[in-house]
Amino acid sequence: MSALVKSSLARKWVMALSGLFLVVFLTQHFTINITSVIAPDTFNEWSHFMGYNPLVQFILQPILIAGVIVHFIMGIVLEIRNNKARPIKYKRFDGNSNSTWVSRNMIYTGAVVLAFLGLHFYDFWIHEIDYKYITVGVEDPTRYIEELREKFVDPVRTWIYVGSFVLLALHLWHGFNSSFQSMGVKSVKQGDGFRKFTYAWAILIPAGFVFIALYHHFNHIAA
């Protein structure tokens, strides 16, 4: 078992499992956020539940943050180790002839997503912590939709969100499908259906987030 922990394959599993966990979280996050467009009252209700439920706040939220940190740290560890495995680079290397740009540059798309997470945490999570525990605002189950709309008034912030979601889609395009390969789930007998599902998910969920951001931004302009 100790060999397992030290092996290169274990690092792949950690990367894959933490990535899949974040995929599940993204699905849940999108499900709640889309209600801000189709049913604002439901958005308020669900957001209030997520913000004040002790299980979510003190168990699931720390697990989520741990998942992000593990995925990020392991990504950097793997990048450093992989660079060491080829200390002298090729003078000419035609990566496009055998692999996609996205698959070769996960560290860069991941870095952008991480930087975006910093902004996103500042916008919503820090605000929540301040509201609940520092300035101690009144518990108001109807405040969330307005707070969300307010964030997308600023066109710069809105387009930063949109750009980040595009890079998130690129990251997921390779990462989601790749995680099953890392975990050994794939086989020769497996058809193309599952791969197509992961690609569709990688496009649709970030596209959904883009839609939500733009919907609130342009709704504000129209108003």
Added chain:
Amino acid sequence: MKLNLKIWRQEGPKVKGKLVDYPLDGVDGDMSFLEMMDILNEKLINEGDIPVEFDHDCREGICGSCNMMINGEPHGPQKLTTTCQLHMRKFSDGDTITIEPWRAKAFPVIKDLIVDRSAFDRIQQAGGYISVNTSGNTQDANSIPIEKSKADEAFWSATCIGCGACVAACKNASAMLFTSAKISQFALLPQGELEATERVEAMVRQMDEEGFGNCSNTGACMVECPKGIKLENIARMNREYLKAEVVG
């Protein structure tokens, strides 16, 4: 055809190398890439220069010796072939062709285009075998019925010639396609079951000790493999390893 060759020259493992330009005239499209290299070397010898060192043996795509990074691709632009099977008709008059050795910490350059691939031998030696009594009473392999699809998959995996193109193509210099093919060719067959646990543990351990990088599933190894070894071998190795470590 007239070519401008840019070839990596390096006198020894500890010496710094560099790309050197060699204009070469009179190259015929029907020559193999190695024949073109032979002509260059004859020219260099006649001019009193030191010929370019490169590995080759069978010249029919079996031995896996002729390892060259040609214009940024292992074994050149033609898929499913080794360098010796590549013909000069794939290039055009006036082309510049850059030729470099495989680049990986685990494949140190010996001289010019020759690298030390003994890391692959050590991975094989760690567990790439089955225990069979060969004293004269060897059981005929065909006496054990094997599902056709599994026999085919094992055969495909066994066609790996260990050339190292997978490592050369991978942006991380990972050897997982090679190692997984050598594990798969036994893991799929009943003859390989006896040492399955020890095999995958030992070969993965050796692969890690050699300093190869981690697989990030770009798939470049499979695309550049002259034998078309499939990426599913890596998934199988991951399964076999997890089974070996968790179940035992």
